[in-house]
Amino acid sequence: MEIILTGNDLTVEKVWAIAVEGARAEISREAEAKLEAARTLVYDLARDETPVYGFNRGVGWNKDRKIEADQIDDFNRKLIYSHSLGIAPEASEAEVRAVMAVRLNCLLQGNTGIQPAIARRYAEFLNAGIHPVIPERGSVGEADITLLSHIGLAMIGEGDVNYKGRRISSAEAHKLAGLEPVKLGPKDGLAIVCSNSFSAGQAALALKELKDLADTGEIVSALALEGLNGNTSPLDPSALAARKYRGQQYSAERIRKYLEGSYIYQPDPRRPLQDPLCYRGAAHINGTLRDAVRYAEEALLTQINSTDDNPCVLTEERRMISVSNFEVTSLSTAFELLAIVLSHVSRASCYRMIKLANPELTGLPRFLSHD
Structure with a gap:
């Protein structure tokens, strides 16, 4: 290549x-x-x-x-x-x-x-x-x-x-x-x-992995919801359209696609009216990661396709001047935002695993073993 x-x-x-x-x-x-x-x-x-x-x-x-x-x-x-x-x-x-x-x-x-x-x-x-x-x-x-x-x-x-x-x-x-x-x-x-460029190079690799993580998060959320015999109502496109956040709508759309044809769309009297928050908000939290990634990527693409040199050579104006283009606050704060959002993503993931291990919620044997 x-x-x-x-x-x-x-x-x-x-x-x-x-x-x-x-x-x-x-x-x-x-x-x-x-x-x-x-x-x-x-x-x-x-x-x-x-x-x-x-x-x-x-x-x-x-x-x-x-x-x-x-x-x-x-x-x-x-x-x-x-x-x-x-x-x-x-x-x-x-x-x-x-x-x-x-x-x-x-x-x-x-x-x-x-x-x-x-x-x-x-x-x-x-x-x-x-x-x-x-x-x-x-x-x-x-x-x-x-x-x-x-x-x-x-x-x-x-x-x-x-x-x-x-x-x-x-x-x-x-x-x-x-x-x-x-x-x-x-x-x-x-x-x-x-x-x-050292920070920007590392940021590019991290952002690629975070995009993959967001994709994986939606697959895992769909599978966890099936394992819980959970509700699909938080994924309703009309309700999410009323909320207006792009990332949440996109994440929910992907989870709905993974759940096409699933039994959890069928009525079940044993299914509770609402699921724990870590399930109800899965698309919303993962969607927040989508929004943060989009914001960080915009800042990063500007960074890696522009100059941050001091002094700056302006060829057409035939000048070289001292500048502060090396100031990188826009990029660093975008990735600080990602760190904060990832803490919410990981917390929700942990709570979903805890809930899946609870026999009272899942109806499955303790430790998934009769012995």
Whole structure:
């Protein structure tokens, strides 16, 4: 499988295909042109004396320190060194692949000014199966700087990588794959580290699993309702239409489909008038997860198809300006919402299992065994 990256249409499913299923990542011609145009502007601005953060000036407290032309290569390399501060645990290979796919796609917006060869190196790493060892914990403030620095280390031939089932040095992996370590130029160091792609890559994988979980939740809810000989009235489409929540209506529709032809639609004098809340509200709670997933996916798709670099290169306006596009509150609060909703989903699931183990409710033997 091959995924063409344009910078504009990456999806959760495409990230999953690259990260988990091993799909190849390729850069579109249009995106290549954007990279080249932005890089040309970077070199033009390099001859200008206008101060730009992380470009011809330092970063952090050193933002007032001028970087001379003959210091640029050294500055960018040391920027990678000084931020490689992550600690264990280490990200899985699937997570690393997701992170690199997301970062590459965002670079293709053309707002970073990164050296095109470095952007291509993300795709080359993915396609060759070279996975930088990335610690999952560490920060010096905004964005995923200390984590992404370890990708930068690997790209310049330092640090460790996982390659074909072995942990080896990046330098050795480059030789085995027929690659040369990249040489950093103006803007490259900050372009590698100043991003939220680690968080976004993990988020994409989590969201794919949550979509699958929502599907499974409806299957389990339908089966549990049959096992209880429960009521289908909470699934009534007219009543749910009056409630108006999209997720609840969708979840109930799926559960009704699984229950088509079931005996529980037949009258039964032994059936209680109402079931326990964890059964009555199953579609409503799972529907809330559907709504939260939809909201989080909207925030995530914006994140992985836009730039979060500082400074931001505006090629058409021929400007490079300091920004706060790395601020990721919209995405993080969407996933905090998901965490809250999942606590309700898991609680309802636990209560349904407890109820199914109660012989007074099910009419089944204790522990499902006469002995």
